[in-house]
Amino acid sequence: MKQLVRWVLLAAVSAAVTVPLTLVGVPSAGLFAALAVGVVLALTSLAPAGVPRRAGVAAQGVLGVYIGTMVQHDAFAALGSDWPFVVAVAVATLLLSVLAGALLGLHREVSPLTGSLALTAGGASGLVAIARDLGGDDRVVSVVQYLRVALVTASMPLVVSLVYHPDRSHPAGDVTQSATAPWYLSVGMLVVLVVAGVAGGRLLRLPGAGLLGPMALTVVLQLTGLSFGLSVPMVLVQLSYFVIGWQAGLAFTAESLRAIARILPAALGLIVLLGAGTAGLGVVLAHYTALTPLEGYLATSPGGVYAVLATAVETGSNVTFIIAAQVLRVLLMLFASPLLARSVVWASRKLSRHKAETTPANSAPMRVAD
Template sequence: MLRWTVLLAATVAVTVPLTLVGVPSAALFAALVVGIALALSSAGPAGVPRKLGVAAQGVLGVYIGTMVQQDSLGTLGGHWPVVVGVAVGTLLLSVIAGALLGLRRDVSPLTGSLALVAGGASGLVAIARELGGDDRVVAVVQYLRVGLVTASMPVVVTLIYHADKSRADAASGVPADQAPWYLSLAILVVLVIAGATVGRLIRLPGAGLLGPLALTVALEVSGFSFGLSVPMVLVQAGYMLIGWQAGLAFTRSSLRAVGRLLPAAIALIVAIGVATAGSGVLLAHLTGLTPLEGYLATSPGGVYAVLATAVETGSNVTFVIAAQVVRILLMLFAAPLMARGVVWASRRLGRDQSREITAESREPIRVAD
């Protein structure tokens, strides 16, 4: 109990200042860092209990699902094939970059691919171990991607696109009518339990996350969500559990191995960012958007920073967020299929899983058995 108390207190202490400076998913990042520190000093718990990990996945799945509004995807109009095509292109770029990262001896091709998938960072970290990847590597590289994209966005928007941030549209930030907290909580519990159960029955990989996510998206699109909103205290708790899950699994040897792959990971992240910026130019040309709106719609991460920038610059917020939602959902639902394909290809090519990192994290979170 003392170890859990120290872990919680330290995580909250790190989360608060990170939240104040606008770090995305601050609780997950803080939990990851604190979990690593306590694991390396042998002062933390042994690990996150399985049921808590599954519950955290479910809460996160519902939370991501609520991003899909009934009228948001309709704003894509006749341009949705182009948006989907750009998202698929981003996925292919991620897989290629992951395969290049997987050429290193200390990381498997599967782990490399999951680590560089450009979307749904917290969701991918949550299910990485279950899919057979190393969630420690996935967590570090995914949040490095989010951090680099988020940090570079103000510079790119100002220096390259010369955006005018005085055009903010206050009406864009007005939330839709929300259900009372107790109704949202009841719907959340039903979605998490039903989604995970159905997901297990149909053998859906990552059922704890993708089952509730799929049900929530169905409710939002059909208009029967009743104003569902996930209480932020539960979202933060879910982020912490997922961060701890990866952080507490670290050892000194695995930390050294992750450190050695960071230069290659940073180079590949930058390459993905440049390539997606090019796809943004194409999207803007085909849909009549401004170059800035094309860049924001195809940004490979930092969705909250994207939304804030779109509002501040008077951009087409509904189109931008709809395109971002398509990207995130595609990445999350394609990841399990991609994982199976990478494992199959690795076996065909005689490439085993990483012995240096992945072997210590092979025990899956059994939510799809």
């Protein structure tokens, strides 16, 4: 009964905090609210014991399908002959993220693996969801990832206004929305995709199988036009955000919070450098394609996808191209990061750099990434 009361308290407060965060436009508001509430209740000894592993895997699967539905079967056609440049810029962004993560990993409170996941420029909610399974500290990853998203989103209006001086008199048309399937068909497809994706991902020994397996299957259905208008009900998306946020938040202790506070100055500096680096890649992309400098900046922004879309529409930019480039970036980050995690673990062992995670509690999952 005591545990039940604590779960009810956790769910009720998380839902209450989500509402105002959603109203002010915070990305993935449910996840952020659940993380913050989980931390507070954990530090005050009012939190439940922890999230069951099966619930975490189910939440990863729902989120994987949700991210996969971002891909439209004709979306990448918008890139046209410029797709090699967009891919090259996305790969360069990944390399910048890895470099920034390696630098953060030099901090005594952070392992190289956690640093790499924390500063990957894309798919914040997905990376938080699978960080623990890969052997990273999901607490550090969640805080740094949301710091990145917050900084990019908050700075975008200033950068656009002060650097690019856009003409806002001719906004772009609304993005066309495709027809969606009835909720009961979508829920049925969702269950099949999650179960088959998780099982197939584990069979193939795919890192982060709970997220990447269902996401891969969904992307295939979307690109082949066989998704039949699949749309994940938002109530399930929000519930998944809650579970993932709780999973990280309930693991906090006073000592781990102090340790993360010591990391933040270094993380903040690296996030700023990462933003400057991707802005430079936007200049390169605009130079080799028909994009304007503003469109190049929006296409390569390392986060804040919803702010990017709103800015693109408001300034009359090439919305379809920018969306396709952003989706490609997010998918590359989510699929490549788990694979790179194994390389990071191997390299750190090769160099005999046996750094501990913030707490010994996360040492067990490190074996999963071997």
